[in-house]
Amino acid sequence: MNPVGTQYTGGNFTISGTTNLPAGQEINYMLQVSDIGPGSPELRPPSYTGTIAVIVGNEGINSWSAEVDTTKFKTDTGLQSDAVAGNYSLIIGPFCKDIFHLVIVDNSTSYNETFKSDSSLNSNDKTDSSTQTKQSPLPVFIIIFSMGLAFLFRR
Template sequence: MTTYHTLGNAHRIICLLLLAIAIGIPCAAAVTLTPGSSATMTTISQGDPVYIRGIATGHPQVGLQVWFIGYNFAKVTTVQVNDDNSYDYELQKSDTANLAPGQYFVLIQHPMMNGRFDVVYDASSGAVINVQTGKTLYQFTGSGSLQSTDAATALIQAVSSQNIDDTFATVSFYVASPVATINPIGDRYTGDKFTINGTTSLAPDDELMVEIYSSSYIPTTKTQSSGLSGASGTVKVVAGSGGRNTWSFDVDTSSFAPDMYLVKVSGVLQDVTASTTFNVLCSGSGDTCSVPVSAVTVPTASSNATATATTTSPDTPTLPSTTVPVTTRQSPVPAAVCLGSIAAVLLIRRLT
């Protein structure tokens, strides 16, 4: 009996720990990089944030020194280590929005035993300096500075020198111009309800504005019936599979007049645009269409109407459907943890 109760208590503790871990882990997070990991290089879109997260043992009082190196981009800052030896640094949207497309390198520097950084950046001169000798190692910013991979290589060589007790971990990421695509829509009929969707390199939870309007739309006076027939709204990007994130927008054509419709998708915060067209056809018999009286009356197609319909507004540029590497995010709660949590609950109920 004693053995049974001891084992039962142990099981309860383990199950509760698993449950606590599952609850504590967020189901989704922003783009996350872990220095020292061997994961495939992450690609982000301009304007998406990046989190640098990891573990630094020894709890250095001066924190960690963070170096960012890329094309015409150099940044050095520090981040404090938490009580549990974890650290977390955010490269904000305002930073990545101005990054040129290309590869970027991150180095996390630990001061080690002497509690100081032996390789530092002098902002006044733009040079990287060996604190022990006081000598300039190379130019990091300003005139004569090294660029991109050369600067990263020089920094690694400096910190890994046998006379320097600092240690480091590195990680890289790739910045790409944001892209959005719209899947083919095809012809629809008045009264149809369907979903327009597509892909994008923007990160999950980024917002897109979707606008649908008649190609025959013309401004009207306030005494005339509205010339607008269409719909609009914002949608959030959803994490996809196979390296592509997705978006979708529900459409109800009950109030649409038969016409060619323009679809424009644009980023709310990021500079990305895509456009396409589709036709709404008459669902009635003969010349009668099942559309509300308030809808715009569009004349039967003629040579002039056709020319108007096939002309795309300059405000709705058509982007090529190019597939690019897309933003990845920290994975949702691992399946093993979730299953372990469920098993924990069931075991607790059984033992109690």
């Protein structure tokens, strides 16, 4: 497989490689968060799957290529979702036993990363702190709530 490098949420990127499989052979692929564990399908991060056909090449070395759209990942329940930032594993099958790794990072930048205090700005140019976007506590609440439910149902 050709190197993919770091990718960004909200964007597209290409995965590609060479193979000795015959032209026209279908290859399945799946891109999922690497450190995924067991859990409810509703709580697992979205993944991306597809099927591509091998393209004829030179001297028996054929190739394959697919476009990945990070806005069209799907949850285990079939709902379309954006990719989440994290470490991903690309599984290509059924003929390849190797797992390839890549990173998808969040494309949005926080207020603190983009707004730098500058002595040349006067106080009227700075954004009021009451209008800044703040991180929601919802993900933390979901994790704590899930752990509580797991504890209750263990008995």
